[in-house]
Amino acid sequence: MGAAYKVFGKTVQPHVLAISTFIATAAVASYFTTKPKTKNEGKNSSALSQQKSGESSNSDAMGKDDDVVKSIEGFLNDLEKDTRQDTKAN
């Protein structure tokens, strides 16, 4: 068993370094094996795939926008109902 190391002024035991290496290696390996498709990948790949990725990102964005619009509409409907109930009560 080797002596402890000084990392950024802190004393670190060798087994901690070894376990950290394992975790880092596993993380890097899992990142490269199960890496999701990013925008950069779409740009680097062919024009067709770029178009597809652009479409998919647009559709994703549209979907998100739809959700926001629906929630705003729902909120406004609830608000209208509340105001109607208030006026009836008055």
Added chain:
Amino acid sequence: SPLDQFEIRTLFGLQSSFIDLSCLNLTTFSLYTIIVLLVITSLYTLTNNNNKIIGSRWLISQEAIYDTIMNMTKGQIGGKNWGLYFPMIFTLFMFIFIANLISMIPYSFALSAHLVFIISLSIVIWLGNTILGLYKHGWVFFSLFVPAGTPLPLVPLLVIIETLSYFARAISLGLRLGSNILAGHLLMVILAGLTFNFMLINLFTLVFGFVPLAMILAIMMLEFAIGIIQGYVWAILTASYLKDAVYLH
């Protein structure tokens, strides 16, 4: 084919139309395993010399083997607890030693040339060592992968290399023995077959064939030595791996 000598043949088997009883078959492999065990127990019985105070000459040979392996284990593992692991190392050595010597009898069977058996055995030993190390040291066991005196920037690289070499031990321990015995037996069969065919040609080749025959005899002596040395190498490496697991270098 020279590989025919390694074929596992069924000598006696039970058959049933309902269940598979092939696990109960008496094969050449199981027969030679039993023979090895019988030879080892016979050797120990012979040392007894009919319960006399002074043992037989067999006792001297057994004591010599015992002493050699004991000193090796003591030298490798050291400390107070070397005796805990000595019976396992000695048993493994005796089994491999006798199996290798029996395999040198012509038309017999080489147990340790079967990679599926010998690598399984080495994986079991490696796994046992790893479990022992984790049981004794917990997380600190992983400091085994950081050699003493390694500069900090090199630690990640060396940890990966050491881990790979540690995992390779599981295979290399068995592969070393298996391939040595396999190659030796193949070489002997091929050379003996060639020499036999050469000597059958005519009277001149029959006389001249004694030259390669003498060389085969020398190779046979070498194979005897390899059989003994590989048993010892197995024992010394098992002790070394145990030392790593027990004392972490």
